[in-house]
Amino acid sequence: xxxxxxxxxxxxxxxxxxxxxxxxxxxxxxxxxxxxxxxxxxxxxxxxxxxxxxxxxxxxxxxxxxxxxxxxxxxxxxxxxxxxxxxxxxxxxxxxxxxxxxxxxxxxxxxxxxxxxxxxxxxxxxxxxxxxxxxxxxxxxxxxxxxxxxxxxxxxxxxxxxxxxxxxxxxxxxxxxxxxxxxxxxxxxxxxxxxxxxxxxxxxxxxxxxxxxxxxxxxxxxxxxxxxxxxxxxxxxxxxxxxxxxxxxxxxxxxxxxxxxxxxxxxxxxxxxxxxxxxxxxxxxxxxxxxxxxxxxxxxxxxxxxxxxxxxxxxxxxxxxxxxxxxxxxxxxxxxxxxxxxxxxxxxxxxxxxxxxxxxxxxxxxxxxxxxxxxxxxxxxxxxxxxxxxxxxxxxxxxxxxxxxxxxxxxxxxxxxxxxxxxxxxxxxxxxxxxxxxxxxxxxxxxxxxxxxxxxxxxxxxxxxxxxxxxxxxxxxxxxxxxxxxxxxxxxxxxxxxxxxxxxxxxxxxxxxxxxxxxxxxxxxxxxxxx
Amino acid sequence: xxxxxxxxxxxxxxxxxxxxxxxxxxxxxxxxxxxxxxxxxxxxxxxxxxxxxxxxxxxxxxxxxxxxxxxxxxxxxxxxxxxxxxxxxxxxxxxxxxxxxxxxxxxxxxxxxxxxxxxxxxxxxxxxxxxxxxxxxxxxxxxxxxxxxxxxxxxxxxxxxxxxxxxxxxxxxxxxxxxxxxxxxxxxxxxxxxxxxxxxxxxxxxxxxxxxxxxxxxxxxxxxxxxxxxxxxxxxxxxxxxxxxxxxxxxxxxxxxxxxxxxxxxxxxxxxxxxxxxxxxxxxxxxxxxxxxxxxxxxxxxxxxxxxxxxxxxxxxxxxxxxxxxxxxxxxxxxxx
Numbered sequence: 084x085x086x087x088x089x090x091x092x093x094x095x096x097x098x099x100x101x102x103x104x105x106x107x108x109x110x111x112x113x114x115x116x117x118x119x120x121x122x123x124x125x126x127x128x129x130x131x132x133x134x135x136x137x138x139x140x141x142x143x144x145x146x147x148x149x150x151x152x153x154x155x156x157x158x159x160x161x162x163x164x165x166x167x168x169x170x171x172x173x174x175x176x177x178x179x180x181x182x183x184x185x186x187x188x189x190x191x192x193x194x195x196x197x198x199x200x201x202x203x204x205x206x207x208x209x210x211x212x213x214x215x216x217x218x219x220x221x222x223x224x225x226x227x228x229x230x231x232x233x234x235x236x237x238x239x240x241x242x243x244x245x246x247x248x249x250x251x252x253x254x255x256x257x258x259x260x261x262x263x264x265x266x267x268x269x270x271x272x273x274x275x276x277x278x279x280x281x282x283x284x285x286x287x288x289x290x291x292x293x294x295x296x297x298x299x300x301x302x303x304x305x306x307x308x309x310x311x312x313x314x315x316x317x318x319x320x321x322x323x324x325x326x327x328x329x330x331x332x333x334x335x336x337x338x339x340x341x342x343x344x345x346x347x348x349x350x351x352x353x354x355x356x357x358x359x360x361x362x363x364x365x366x367x368x369x370x371x372x373x374x375x376x377x378x379x380x381x382x383x384x385x386x387x388x389x390x391x392x393x394x395x396x397x398x399x400x401x402x403x404x405x406x407x408x409x410x411x412x413x414x415x416x417x418x419x420x421x422x423x424x425x426x427x428x429x430x431x432x433x434x435x436x437x438x439x440x441x442x443x444x445x446x447x448x449x450x451x452x453x454x455x456x457x458x459x460x461x462x463x464x465x466x467x468x469x470x471x472x473x474x475x476x477x478x479x480x481x482x483x484x485x486x487x488x489x490x491x492x493x494x495x496x497x498x499x500x501x502x503x504x505x506x507x508x509x510x511x512x513x514x515x516x517x518x519x520x521x522x523x524x525x526x527x528x529x530x531x532x533x534x535x536x537x538x539x540x541x542x543x544x545x546x547x548x549x550x551x552x553x554x555x556x557x558x559x560x561x562x563x564x565x566x567x568x569x570x571x572x573x574x575x576x577x578x579x580x581x582x583x584x585x586x587x588x589x590x591x592x593x594x595x596x597x598x599x600x601x602x603x604x605x606x607x608x609x610x611x612x613x614x
Numbered sequence: 615x616x617x618x619x620x621x622x623x624x625x626x627x628x629x630x631x632x633x634x635x636x637x638x639x640x641x642x643x644x645x646x647x648x649x650x651x652x653x654x655x656x657x658x659x660x661x662x663x664x665x666x667x668x669x670x671x672x673x674x675x676x677x678x679x680x681x682x683x684x685x686x687x688x689x690x691x692x693x694x695x696x697x698x699x700x701x702x703x704x705x706x707x708x709x710x711x712x713x714x715x716x717x718x719x720x721x722x723x724x725x726x727x728x729x730x731x732x733x734x735x736x737x738x739x740x741x742x743x744x745x746x747x748x749x750x751x752x753x754x755x756x757x758x759x760x761x762x763x764x765x766x767x768x769x770x771x772x773x774x775x776x777x778x779x780x781x782x783x784x785x786x787x788x789x790x791x792x793x794x795x796x797x798x799x800x801x802x803x804x805x806x807x808x809x810x811x812x813x814x815x816x817x818x819x820x821x822x823x824x825x826x827x828x829x830x831x832x833x834x835x836x837x838x839x840x841x842x843x844x845x846x847x848x849x850x851x852x853x854x855x856x857x858x859x860x861x862x863x864x865x866x867x868x869x870x871x872x873x874x875x876x877x878x879x880x881x882x883x884x885x886x887x888x889x890x891x892x893x894x895x896x897x898x899x900x901x902x903x904x905x906x907x908x909x910x911x912x913x914x915x916x917x918x919x920x921x922x923x924x925x926x927x928x929x930x931x932x933x934x935x936x937x938x939x940x941x942x943x944x945x946x947x948x949x950x951x
Contacts, residue, residue: 117785126698132665133652133695216664286698302697302704303908304781304900326785330898334763335779338771344778465911495911500650503659 114323116595116613118606119336121350123303123329128285129260130212130219139260140605141306144325146263146291147316149174149186149205149242150254154599161368162599162610166519169254172316173200173264173292184254185243192315194266194292202242206234207267209244211280219261225518226256249555252518259517260603266290294320294609304329308608321597321612340365340590346613347591347598347606352468356588357412366593369586370600371416374524375515376431377469379477379580382508384540387458392450394577397509398436399443402480406582410472415583425570428563430521431584434574443484455485461507465495473511473582505533505540512538513585517602521566522553529573541578622937626930633926634686634919638679641915648913652695669695682919691923692916696908701920705902709924710795711782712894712901716886718817719824723882727829728875731836732868735844736859738837746833754830758889762823762896769819777815781898787812820897827889828882835878839871846870873944880936884929 124138127145131138153168171177174186192200210231212219223229227250235243246253256262265285273284289297294316295308308325330336330345337355339345343364351359360367379401381388388394403419421433447453460478462470471492478488488509493501501507514536516523527534530550531542546569553565573579587604597610649666666672670681685692691701727750734743753761769776777784782797790800790809798817801810843849844867852862891903902921909917940947 111786115785125696131698132668135696217661221661301900302699303905304898305785328780328785328898330780331895331904332763332779332898335766335896335898338766339778339780342771342774342778344780495651497647497650497913500647503650503662 111324113613116322116325116608116611117344117346118325118327119330119339119345119348119350120327121329121331121333121336123306123327124300125302126286127289127297127300128282129263130215130280131282131286132217134218136605139603141289141297142263142291143260143293143601143603143605144295144308144608145289145293145297146265147173147192147200147293148258148260148262148264149188150177150258151317152255152258152602157370157600159368159370161370162597163370164599164601166255166373166602169258172258173205179254181246181249183243183245185237185241188240188242189315190240192292193313194269194290195296195311196266196269196290198266198268200264200266200292201239202236203239204267205242205264206231206236207270208265209234209262211265212261215280215282222259222261222517223256225523226250226253228253228256228262249557252520252523255518260605264292266292292316295325298324317609320609322608325608340592343592346595347589347611349587349589349604349606351588351590353410353412353414353588356414356590359590364593365590366595367588367590368598368600369414369588371584372515372587372604373519373602374430374517374521375513375585376418376581377415377473377511377513377583377585379582380510380512380538381578381580382505382539383542383578384505385508387452387456388508388539390450391576392446393452394580395436396443396446396450396452396484397481397486398434398577398580399439399446400480400484400486401436401580401582402438402476403436403582404438405476405480406473409476410469411583411585414586414588416586418581418583423571423574425567425574428521428566430524430566430570431581432570434577434581436577436580438480440480440483447484447486452485455487457487457489458508459491460488460509460511461491461493461501462511463495463498464492465498466513467492469513470511477511499535502538503535505538507538510538511582514538519602521570522550522562525550525569525573526554529569529578539578541576543572543576546572546576618941619934619938622934623930626934630923630926630930633923634683637919637922638682641913641918642675642678644910644913648695648915651913691920694905694909694917695914696917697905701916704905704917705920705924707795708900708902708905711899712887712890712903714796714798715817715820715893715899715901716824716883716890718821719886720828720879720883722821722825723828723832724879726825727832728836730829731833732840732863734833735837735840736863738841743837746837750830750833753826756826757892758823758827759892759896761826762820762893765819765823766896776819777812779819779897780816781900782813782816783809784812784816820893820899823893823896824886824889828886831878831882831885832875836871836875839874840867843867843871873940876936876939876943880932883932887925887928 120137122135122137124135124141126134126138127141128134129139129142149172150169151172153165153170154162155165157163173188173192175189177184177186188200188202194200213223213229213231227247229247233245233247235245237243269290270281270285274281287300294311294314296311298309299307306327310320310323330339333352336348337351340348341362356367359365381394381397383389403417407413407415407417418431418433420437421435423435426432460474462474474490478490481488514528516527527536529537529541529546531547533540549565549569553562556562556565587600589598591598594614595611597612599607599610601607649662649669649671652665670678689702694701694704697704730746734746737743766779770779783789787809790797790804790806793800793803797813798810801813849862849866852866890901891907894901894904906918906921
């Protein structure tokens with residue numbers, strides 16, 4: 084380390100010999116993880132208004148939930164959370180019946196301030212999640228967790244959840260980042276009459292029982308965690324400290340990793356991940372993001388894209404391979420050139436379209452547009468690194484079948500607003516669901532309830548019937564049949580054209596092991612080891 | 615002197631009022647919708663309305679403006695939605711970071727550009743003059759983020775001389791206690807040489823980036839002003855009287871050329887506060903510039919308003935300081951006023 088020598092030398096030459104170089108620093112570096120990212124959290128409370136994704140990461144490591152997911156090896160031999168396996172975190176055991184589930188809590192679990200975790204805290208936290216509105220309430224509702232009356236304190240260590248309906252998402256929904264258990268005594272002490280749920284206080288303070296405690300938070304700059312040596316929710320984590328710094332510039336994030344100064348980062352462009360693959364000192368892991376797709380969406384509620392033939396023509400005119408090569412540099416799973424039918428009940432799976440301009444032109448004529456048409460192609464400027472090259476390639480290719488597009492760049496702050504208006508004719512966007520079920524994806528993205536994620540305003544009663552039936556089906560064979568049917572319908576009618584399944588990429592020093600992929604796409608410090 | 619200061623401050627009041635009104639209206643005219651942004655990706659129309667109500671954005675514009683002015687009078691700048699902190703607190707902690715960086719950058723520029731300009735003026739169009747011109751022009755033509763990245767690439771990535779561009783301090787140092795907010799100064803004040811050196815080493819590259827940007831105007835104006843002065847009668851007289859060239863150059867020449875240099879210095883400083891935004895991004899510097907840009911991207915009104923208002927106050931203060939400095943340096947200004 085030349086810098087250290089330089090500093091050492093200059094310290095000495097400044098005749099401050101009484102200040103020896105701190106030898107504890109070297110030791111501290113070995114026990115500390117330095118994670119870097121483009122943005123830091125804006126709120127440490129996952130129930131907060133507008134808490135951003137980095138905020139989820141802070142919450143995930145500081146708080147516990149009743150349940151968590153197990154682990155499996157993925158196709159590349161990497162650790163991958165296992166959504167089929169629910170494991171205890173704050174709960175010790177549970178008893179599932181058709182109408183309710185009863186959790187026994189760990190008796191030895193304590194919050195960071197030393198107070199024991201009780202069923203009362205769990206109830207307060209869940210009541211909070213279903214009451215405060217916005218994202219947490221929405222996510223709880225996805226698992227049919229809607230009313231405070233559902234959460235019943237049986238005794239200090241026992242909590243029962245009564246079901247409103249039989250929903251296979253209820254149990255997994257208790258293991259996502261939202262249903263955290265908060266120290267209700269501490270939070271209530273800092274609540275006010277106007278703010279009974281302590282939303283203000285928990286923004287910048289934590290009241291959890293998780294594996295890490297917040298040592299220092301400088302918003303926009305850094306967040307420092309210290310290990311909670313009393314953690315009972317799982318095996319003791321290896322890392323003593325985690326320092327998470329915000330480095331806004333992508334080139335510098337790469338330089339810091341390559342020089343060995345930073346340990347781990349998700350936030351690099353695909354091109355950099357691709358180039359770093361040959362680096363001897365770094366390991367690069369790319370995991371396909373479950374249940375997520377980048378797609379081209381067409382507005383089915385208005386002309387011209389309410390015309391199925393025209394949508395199919397567009398699907399035959401997308402330069403799929405060029406996007407794979409020039410935009411994502413191969414770091415994604417291709418989603419084109421599959422069979423006309425669904426091969427199994429999985430999602431995502433490749434659709435049958437390929438780049439075939441002759442067929443696209445024929446379909447254009449059939450659709451009644453022999454002379455082509457003009458439209459706009461919109462994208463979110465907040466993700467311009469990915470969206471802009473996709474749009475340029477699509478624009479170029481569509482021009483060859485007579486569809487002349489103007490590219491419309493929409494600032495990040497305005498993108499959701501524009502999506503909600505459902506008036507953009509042609510867009511590229513990405514959507515992923517936390518819970519890995521095809522019917523969950525389709526319920527949000529294809530169902531006629533017209534949720535914001537059904538960006539195409541696609542409405543088809545037949546589709547709705549299939550999706551609704553599959554959500555509450557208890558028969559595996561019937562369920563798989565329904566999934567295959569709605570996947571096939573989505574292929575035939577192509578309201579949205581999947582391009583690829585994105586990867587969650589991470590670059591880290593070779594000395595870091597134990598990385599695990601999580602559906603929430605944030606870093607879990609608890610399994611990481613620094614050699 | 616005092617009356618001049620008061621008169622100048624009074625004259626600045628209307629512009630400050632104007633700034634408050636214009637920034638309020640401009641932020642509202644931005645295309646983004648903060649309610650939609652902060653309601654999160656899964657928001658329904660109803661959820662967005664709820665957030666809008668909670669943020670008070672459903673009120674008519676004049677009510678919002680009234681609330682804003684009321685808060686401002688009480689010294690409350692509002693809360694930043696993207697960092698979750700009060701804007702006043704953010705500005706107070708981030709302003710010293712920006713100021714430390716900008717002032718050091720300016721100092722570097724002055725130390726290099728002013729002597730260079732003076733020497734260049736002694737032999738106009740000589741090789742040194744040409745070299746100064748080329749260097750300065752190159753410095754000002756390169757965008758600051760590019761110079762910054764280039765410096766990081768060469769001095770950190772390739773050579774390994776500079777510390778990692780991780781912000782104001784290496785991760786294993788804690789900030790010195792808050793006295794002035796300048797880490798280098800505070801570390802010196804408490805006698806912590808190690809932290810001082812660390813903070814200084816983190817400052818070098820970003821300050822150099824800003825300094826390079828500011829070289830050109832300072833060197834050019836020094837050269838121009840010196841050329842004019844050196845051609846004047848009193849310099850000829852001084853030469854004829856046999857004074858040493860150094861004495862002529864510095865005491866009689868530079869003293870008289872300093873006014874335009876000072877004017878440009880003021881302009882350059884305001885310029886640098888703006889150029890800071892990009893440099894802060896490159897070096898992960900937690901200053902007010904990067905804060906304002908992030909807020910702008912998220913349509914986060916309160917920080918943008920707070921930032922523009924702070925900058926306006928700073929400009930007013932800066933202009934006042936320069937006017938007063940004129941009076942100190944040039945007796946003619948004192949007499950005229």
